[in-house]
Amino acid sequence: MARRSGLSRDTIRFYERNGLIGSTEGPDRTNSYRDYHEAVFDRLQMIDEAQKAGFTISELLFFLRQIEGPSPEDLDVEEFLDQKIREVEANIERAKRFLKTLRATRQALSGTS
Amino acid sequence: MARRSGLSRDTIRFYERNGLIGSTEGPDRTNSYRDYHEAVFDRLQMIDEAQKAGFTISELLFFLRQIEGPSPEDLDVEEFLDQKIREVEANIERAKRFLKTLRATRQALSGTS
């Protein structure tokens, strides 16, 4: 799973410790090797994206719990999502602005040298 | 400066310790109060943006040094900038993708409840 997902083994176990993913006992009960559902792969991909988009572990936890099984907290989650959506949008705008600065600097340099 | 920039005093001093900004001795030499050039304000703004765009302190250091005073390392800096520009672009794309996920989830929820 580590190789497939591009994450390190330790990172995956770190996520597992934090409840972001689950593992099952492997088919061979005589050892303690982990086994992962296929869905865990997708989830890891999304965790990685979310993380890079600025989600903290606990935000992810909250979010993922909802995706998997809706609960009475739905309203809170909607607010949370709206909030997060605005945040990510703001991040994108900020990044775009900063990109302009970078490009301008890059231009200035190539003119100079 | 802290009030104007929206950063905490400690954060500003943290940046100063790390060489991202400079301060001068104040006009009154009998105390040890700092004084900041007007340019420091702008720089703080940009540091904040850069930081949120994923630059580390040391990357910023490298970058800012160049902006202020071009050096023989210009070529390295061009490479560095090109690299960083690609990174930020990739971040933006990733964030956009993730935004879709968020919005889809949001939609699903509001349909449900």
Place this chain on the structure above:
DNA sequence: GTTAACAATGGACCATTGTCAATGGTTTGA
């Protein structure tokens, strides 16, 4: 049946990016 290569666990450790607290000096206004 031994060895290399993998797996699990627990806990220590790490870098990054700040934040806080203790201590002590300075300024200002009443």
Place this chain on the structure above:
DNA sequence: TCAAACCATTGACAATGGTCCATTGTTAAC
């Protein structure tokens, strides 16, 4: 002149997101 409100310095502390290590168990190839 005294207090409230600043400022500086130093070094400890903290949260986050991992990473590493020592120990021990398992598997597989030879």
